[in-house]
Amino acid sequence: MVPYSLPKVLIIKPPPIFLQFENQFSRHFHFLKAYESHQPLPAFLAAAAATGVSAMFVTRNGPPITGADVLDYIPSLRCIVTSGIGLDYIDLDECRRRGIVVANAAGASSADCADFAVGLVIDVLRKVTVGDRFLRSGGGVGGGEVRLGRRLGGKTIGIVGLGAIGSGVAKRLHAFNCRILYNSRNKKPSVPYSFYSNVCEMAADSDLLVICCSLSDQTRHLINKEVLTALGKDGIIVNVARGPIIDEKELVRSLLEGRIAGAGLDAFEHEPSVPQELFSLDNVVLAHHQASFTEDCFQDLFELVKGNLEAFFANKPLLTPVV
Amino acid sequence: MTNSSIPNPKPLLLINRVPDYDVSFFKHLSSYFTLLDPTAEVGSDREKYKDLLRTHASGVRACYGMGMSPLMKDTLDCLPALECVAGTAVGTDHIDLTECRRRGITVTNNGVAFSDDVADCAVGLLLDVLRKISAADRFVRVGSWPVAREYPLASSLTRKRVGIVGLGSIGLRIAKRLVPFGCTIAYTSRSHNPSVPYPFYESVHKLALESDILILCCTFTDQTRHMINTDVMTALGNKGVLVNVGRGGLIDEAEMVRFLVEGRLGGAGLDVFEDEPSVPKELFGLDNVVLSPHQAVLTPESIQASKDAALANLLAFFANKPLLNPVRLD
Numbered sequence: 001m002v003p004y005s006l007p008k009v010l011i012i013k014p015p016p017i018f019l020q021f022e023n024q025f026s027r028h029f030h031f032l033k034a035y036e037s038h039q040p041l042p043a044f045l046a047a048a049a050a051t052g053v054s055a056m057f058v059t060r061n062g063p064p065i066t067g068a069d070v071l072d073y074i075p076s077l078r079c080i081v082t083s084g085i086g087l088d089y090i091d092l093d094e095c096r097r098r099g100i101v102v103a104n105a106a107g108a109s110s111a112d113c114a115d116f117a118v119g120l121v122i123d124v125l126r127k128v129t130v131g132d133r134f135l136r137s138g139g140g141v142g143g144g145e146v147r148l149g150r151r152l153g154g155k156t157i158g159i160v161g162l163g164a165i166g167s168g169v170a171k172r173l174h175a176f177n178c179r180i181l182y183n184s185r186n187k188k189p190s191v192p193y194s195f196y197s198n199v200c201e202m203a204a205d206s207d208l209l210v211i212c213c214s215l216s217d218q219t220r221h222l223i224n225k226e227v228l229t230a231l232g233k234d235g236i237i238v239n240v241a242r243g244p245i246i247d248e249k250e251l252v253r254s255l256l257e258g259r260i261a262g263a264g265l266d267a268f269e270h271e272p273s274v275p276q277e278l279f280s281l282d283n284v285v286l287a288h289h290q291a292s293f294t295e296d297c298f299q300d301l302f303e304l305v306k307g308n309l310e311a312f313f314a315n316k317p318l319l320t321p322v323v
Numbered sequence: 324m325t326n327s328s329i330p331n332p333k334p335l336l337l338i339n340r341v342p343d344y345d346v347s348f349f350k351h352l353s354s355y356f357t358l359l360d361p362t363a364e365v366g367s368d369r370e371k372y373k374d375l376l377r378t379h380a381s382g383v384r385a386c387y388g389m390g391m392s393p394l395m396k397d398t399l400d401c402l403p404a405l406e407c408v409a410g411t412a413v414g415t416d417h418i419d420l421t422e423c424r425r426r427g428i429t430v431t432n433n434g435v436a437f438s439d440d441v442a443d444c445a446v447g448l449l450l451d452v453l454r455k456i457s458a459a460d461r462f463v464r465v466g467s468w469p470v471a472r473e474y475p476l477a478s479s480l481t482r483k484r485v486g487i488v489g490l491g492s493i494g495l496r497i498a499k500r501l502v503p504f505g506c507t508i509a510y511t512s513r514s515h516n517p518s519v520p521y522p523f524y525e526s527v528h529k530l531a532l533e534s535d536i537l538i539l540c541c542t543f544t545d546q547t548r549h550m551i552n553t554d555v556m557t558a559l560g561n562k563g564v565l566v567n568v569g570r571g572g573l574i575d576e577a578e579m580v581r582f583l584v585e586g587r588l589g590g591a592g593l594d595v596f597e598d599e600p601s602v603p604k605e606l607f608g609l610d611n612v613v614l615s616p617h618q619a620v621l622t623p624e625s626i627q628a629s630k631d632a633a634l635a636n637l638l639a640f641f642a643n644k645p646l647l648n649p650v651r652l653d
Contacts, residue, residue, distance in 0.1 A: 019473060112480075116456075119456050126444055126618075128456070128613065134616060136614065147616060147618045151624045272469040274468065286460050287463065288468045290454075290459060294476055295476045296481065296482075298476055
């Protein structure tokens with residue numbers, strides 16, 4: 001099959017899943033890769049537009065998808081597909097205005113993200129990584145320092161955002177005999193957990209906060225000094241959502257000063273930068289935004305992205321449309 | 324806890340321990356018993372310990388066994404009147420059970436005092452191995468994230484087939500916790516339990532053939548020593564994961580190390596080792612292994628509950644009531 005008879009898809013920066021499945025993707029689509037070109041981006045986009053490219057595969061690691069930065073250069077664009085859930089870097093209003101349909105990866109990774117959140121909760125409370133680090137550095141089992149952890153059962157977990165991931169976290173931690181509270185935009189009917197409209201009040205009543213909400217103007221720095229203070233010196237925060245939901249500078253200060261007890265963090269405000277002050281702390285567990293990075297999830301995401309692009313090119317409705 | 328049935332003077336209670344245990348509970352114990360704590364005087368000198376027993380412990384009917392402090396035949400021989408050993412641990416492989424059975428000495432453990440925390444730890448170890456949490460933490464702390472272009476994908480927990488080895492109080496709690504993660508549960512145990520909804524396998528080998536993950540939480544005895552051997556690990560396969568919160572001796576450790584180093588086993592989460600405090604150094608360089616310093620029971624609640632359980636059994640013994648947590652001696 002001759003490459004240029006495959007439908008064209010523009011990529012500015014390669015999404016992680018594209019790197020993993022490039023060969024498989026390339027059997028179905030012909031990719032115009034801005035990141036492999038020496039041309040400045042606007043020139044590359046204009047050249048791509050001249051070929052009539054109508055679809056783009058985007059990632060949060062790339063430039064924001066706004067009119068001025070990107071869309072103005074590609075008037076031929078009609079479809080944007082992302083393999084993530086987050087949409088905060090895409091100007092959805094502008095897409096709507098231009099008749100560009102957008103699809104994300106809603107639902108594909110919620111189980112894996114919920115699993116990872118629980119993994120971080122147990123790790124911080126029960127010092128799993130601390131114990132491993134202790135042994136690898138030559139500490140002996142049993143004698144000497146005793147690695148006392150904290151019991152998970154009976155703890156009150158405040159979940160921020162009770163979507164697919166938050167519900168999954170709640171369901172899992174319920175089986176560990178935890179008490180579940182949640183904070184969401186709206187109270188969810190027929191959910192057996194206590195609803196809090198105010199995240200600060202929920203923090204005051206919680207032993208742990210687990211962040212599972214999307215990033216928006218309303219949730220940027222939602223977890224601020226007031227919330228962390230309410231969470232308290234025995235409190236723990238776990239974030240499997242997006243870094244900017246937490247005021248990171250304030251979080252680091254709170255940890256260094258012992259105003260909260262610990263944190264499990266899969267996301268940071270300026271990835272891949274992580275505040276170096278955290279590297280010497282034993283009460284934090286650090287991950288590299290990998291809550292959805294499993295083989296199964298990537299396989300599902302590959303199918304979903306491919307399915308969305310194929311639907312678009314066949315003039316069918318997108319599988320997981322956002323706009 | 325009523326002490327109305329405790330006679331006056333308070334009965335003698337031997338504290339069997341090695342040095343360095345936290346003795347703060349003794350104050351509470353001494354409100355019920357007159358304590359005999361030879362270790363306080365003789366430290367780790369086992370011969371002097373036995374001498375003290377011979378001189379002072381001939382009338383001792385009950386013993387408070389701390390943690391995994393050994394209680395072997397040579398010590399039992401110095402306690403002719405011993406009838407009951409109440410341990411704070413859940414395991415009993417540090418006690419000569421055969422000798423206890425021969426002498427008619429009942430042994431109690433801490434019942435379910437540790438079960439929830441050990442189950443939590445087992446799931447935590449499994450999540451860490453499959454999702455590479457500790458490996459990620461190492462990766463981030465050395466500053467690799469900005470530099471590395473790729474990182475190996477982890478393994479999902481959804482739809483994994485989990486084989487529980489030993490469906491006792493810990494195994495049942497592990498099963499309950501794993502079901503919401505989308506795992507399927509099967510088990511092997513001393514006997515089939517008809518009241519649980521999980522498929523039973525007669526042998527650990529058969530279970531391994533049909534599992535992606537084996538979680539070991541059974542008792543350590545002569546029958547279960549090295550039950551995880553070459554055949555079982557081969558059956559589990561090169562993507563298979565082992566989690567051990569039982570005893571190190573359940574696994575042929577040298578063989579397991581070979582399997583892991585050679586990539587014939589997918590990963591392991593280990594809280595216990597054959598020769599503690601030693602941990603095989605070959606494992607330190609592996610990212611698919613999570614090592615834990617025998618801390619699955621270490622929460623304040625579990626430790627307190629384990630002491631309370633031993634005390635409750637001792638009070639029942641002296642009140643001639645049925646013991647709460649007698650251990651099978653066969």
